[in-house]
Amino acid sequence: MELLVDILSALSDTVLDVAPIVAILFVFQTFVLRRRPPNLRRVVIGFVYVVLGLGLFLIGLEEALFPLGKTMAAQLTAPQFIGAGWHGGREWNDYLWIYAFAFAIGFATTIAEPALIAVSLKAKDVSGGAINVLGLRLAVAVGVAVGVALGAFRIVTGTSLPYYIIAGYIVVILQTWRASKVIIPLAYDSGGVTTSTVTVPVITALGLGLASTLPERSPLIDGFGLIAFASVFPIMSVLAYASLTAWIQRLKERAEREKKQ
Amino acid sequence: MKSFARRSLRLLAAAIRDLMPITLVITFFQLAVLQQPFPNLERVLIGVVFVALGLMLFVRGLEMGLFPLGEAMADAFAKKGSLIALLAFAFALGFGTTIAEPALIAVTAEAAEAAADEGFIFATEKVMQSYAFQLRITVAVSVGVALVIGVFRILKGWPIQYLIIGGYLLVVALTAVAPPEIVGIAYDSGGVTTSTITVPLVTALGVGLATVIRGRNPAIDGFGLIAFASLTPIIFVLIFGMVMGGF
Numbered sequence: 148m149e150l151l152v153d154i155l156s157a158l159s160d161t162v163l164d165v166a167p168i169v170a171i172l173f174v175f176q177t178f179v180l181r182r183r184p185p186n187l188r189r190v191v192i193g194f195v196y197v198v199l200g201l202g203l204f205l206i207g208l209e210e211a212l213f214p215l216g217k218t219m220a221a222q223l224t225a226p227q228f229i230g231a232g233w234h235g236g237r238e239w240n241d242y243l244w245i246y247a248f249a250f251a252i253g254f255a256t257t258i259a260e261p262a263l264i265a266v267s268l269k270a271k272d273v274s275g276g277a278i279n280v281l282g283l284r285l286a287v288a289v290g291v292a293v294g295v296a297l298g299a300f301r302i303v304t305g306t307s308l309p310y311y312i313i314a315g316y317i318v319v320i321l322q323t324w325r326a327s328k329v330i331i332p333l334a335y336d337s338g339g340v341t342t343s344t345v346t347v348p349v350i351t352a353l354g355l356g357l358a359s360t361l362p363e364r365s366p367l368i369d370g371f372g373l374i375a376f377a378s379v380f381p382i383m384s385v386l387a388y389a390s391l392t393a394w395i396q397r398l399k400e401r402a403e404r405e406k407k408q
Numbered sequence: 409m410k411s412f413a414r415r416s417l418r419l420l421a422a423a424i425r426d427l428m429p430i431t432l433v434i435t436f437f438q439l440a441v442l443q444q445p446f447p448n449l450e451r452v453l454i455g456v457v458f459v460a461l462g463l464m465l466f467v468r469g470l471e472m473g474l475f476p477l478g479e480a481m482a483d484a485f486a487k488k489g490s491l492i493a494l495l496a497f498a499f500a501l502g503f504g505t506t507i508a509e510p511a512l513i514a515v516t517a518e519a520a521e522a523a524a525d526e527g528f529i530f531a532t533e534k535v536m537q538s539y540a541f542q543l544r545i546t547v548a549v550s551v552g553v554a555l556v557i558g559v560f561r562i563l564k565g566w567p568i569q570y571l572i573i574g575g576y577l578l579v580v581a582l583t584a585v586a587p588p589e590i591v592g593i594a595y596d597s598g599g600v601t602t603s604t605i606t607v608p609l610v611t612a613l614g615v616g617l618a619t620v621i622r623g624r625n626p627a628i629d630g631f632g633l634i635a636f637a638s639l640t641p642i643i644f645v646l647i648f649g650m651v652m653g654g655f
Contacts, residue, residue, distance in 0.1 A: 150454070160510075164508060164509075164510065164603070164605065165605060166508075167505060167507070168605060168606070168609065170504070171500045171501055171504045171505075172477070172481070174500075175481070175493075175500070176481070179488075179493050179496075179497070180481070180485065180488060182484065184476075184480045184481070184484075185480055186476065189472050189473070189476070190476060190477050190480075191473070192472060193468075193469045193470070193472030193474065193477075194469065194474070195473075196468050196469025196472060196473065197465075197466055197469030197470065197605065198469075199462075199465050199469075200462045200463065200465030200466030200467075200468070200469055201462065201466055201604060201605070202462065203459070203461050203462030204458070204462030205462070206458050206462075207455040207456060207457070207458030207459030207460075207461075207462055208455070208459060209455075210451055210452070210454060210455030211451065211452040211453075211459065212430060212434065212455065212456075215434050216434065219437055222444075223437070228442075244441055248441075251433040251436075252433055254433075255430035256430060258426055258428075258429045258430070259430050259459075259463075261463060261467070261604050262602070262607035262608070264426065264463075265467075265470050265474075265604075265608035266608075266611055266631075266634075268467075268470070268471075269475070269612065269615055270627075270631070272615075273615055273626045273627045273630060274627050288429075308591060308595065309583045309591055313583070316576040316580065319576075320576065323569045328628055331567075332568045332629075332630075332635065333631045335568060335632060335635030336611075336631050336632060336634040336635050338599075338635065339598070339599065339601070339602045339635060340602065340634055341599075342599035342602070343602065343603060343604045344603075344604045347599070365525075370518075371592030372592045374595075374596040374598075374599035375592070375595030375596050375598065378598055378638055
């Protein structure tokens with residue numbers, strides 16, 4: 148019974164989220180474009196699936212993963228757990244489990260992120276299969292993992308956020324300069340795509356938990372910034388992944404040429 | 409009907425595969441690191457089943473509804489040939505989907521609390537609420553502007569990197585002069601704006617436009633709308649911090 152109430156409330160939340168989008172689409176379809184979209188029935192059914200699916204997805208997360216993830220973030224950052232470290236929580240390396248958790252949870256939530264699944268499906272369509280969907284998603288996930296772990300390190304050490312992000316931008320600019328034209332827009336997109344439904348709540352809980360445990364940190368000032376890390380690092384990792392596959396391709400071609408000679 | 413069932417099963421298998429890592433990570437940390445049993449194990453299991461089914465339905469719905477609609481609209485706008493109508497649609501889509509975004513509402517409320525805490529605004533309910541609301545409007549406008557710029561770029565075929573790198577340089581310059589307290593919130597706001605329903609729709613719109621306009625390559629010109637939507641909020645929120653003064 149309680150579950151049923153949860154389901155209904157999550158579904159009504161999703162419907163409310165979708166309502167402005169549907170309203171905008173409807174207004175432009177009827178008053179500006181003035182024609183019916185093709186296969187209207189199918190599109191409507193698709194929308195119903197999306198709302199139902201996202202609703203179920205969110206209830207499941209609320210029931211299972213979010214409470215656990217948030218409790219875990221709280222427990223791993225609790226003074227008792229950290230105080231058991233070598234230096235009683237005074238040094239950055241007392242927090243190794245937190246970096247490990249940040250890395251693992253960043254990776255895992257990204258793989259489950261529906262928006263990233265959507266973009267990689269589209270990328271596969273458009274590139275005629277030249278872009279490897281799983282490879283792209285793994286590259287993004289590794290980027291988020293490294294980003295969140297480094298972000299946790301930043302909160303622990305209390306170093307300045309802009310330095311990290313600006314250094315990240317510089318690396319992205321250097322990589323862009325060498326990257327192939329096809330991957331650049333997709334890499335830039337991946338930063339915004341990763342931080343959606345699954346990733347944001349869990350890493351926000353991690354950031355707030357960490358900042359409120361550490362004595363000299365203010366949760367409201369130092370708790371921010373993890374999402375920024377999670378948006379910049381995937382850009383780097385996707386560009387790096389593209390360079391890596393291009394490099395391997397070149398090595399293979401050279402090996403084949405040498406074989407022929 | 410048979411192919412429908414087979415397709416659904418394949419999607420369900422993919423959903424289970426996608427959820428594997430998060431299940432493993434949580435189990436490992438719970439049992440091995442924190443060394444605690446699972447509270448309400450059956451609730452957790454029911455939750456996981458829901459997540460898997462939900463993901464399967466979502467992907468099916470994308471293929472049937474959101475992707476085709478985004479592309480059909482791109483096609484219809486191109487045929488209509490009115491630039492103003494297309495840009496108005498881009499702005500409305502960006503603004504409308506962001507203003508109601510739950511993640512953004514949460515972040516702006518926290519930001520207002522931070523501002524009150526630091527003594528930049530009065531710590532009364534009304535002042536904080538209006539601060540949070542103004543911040544929300546700022547971010548929503550910035551995403552609307554982002555889609556307008558992004559769509560315009562697709563029409564013109566400009567390479568994306570110059571625009572994005574220019575945006576980065578602007579962020580760096582603004583960071584130097586903006587009040588330090590707003591910086592963390594500004595950097596985060598770029599990530600929270602793009603929701604799970606907006607992303608597929610916007611991507612399909614971009615790819616659709618790049619497909620119908622002659623001389624554009626969907627792979628090169630079609631992507632990138634989301635990138636603008638994650639960059640402009642940072643710039644706008646930094647400016648918001650400067651304008652709100654007091655900081």
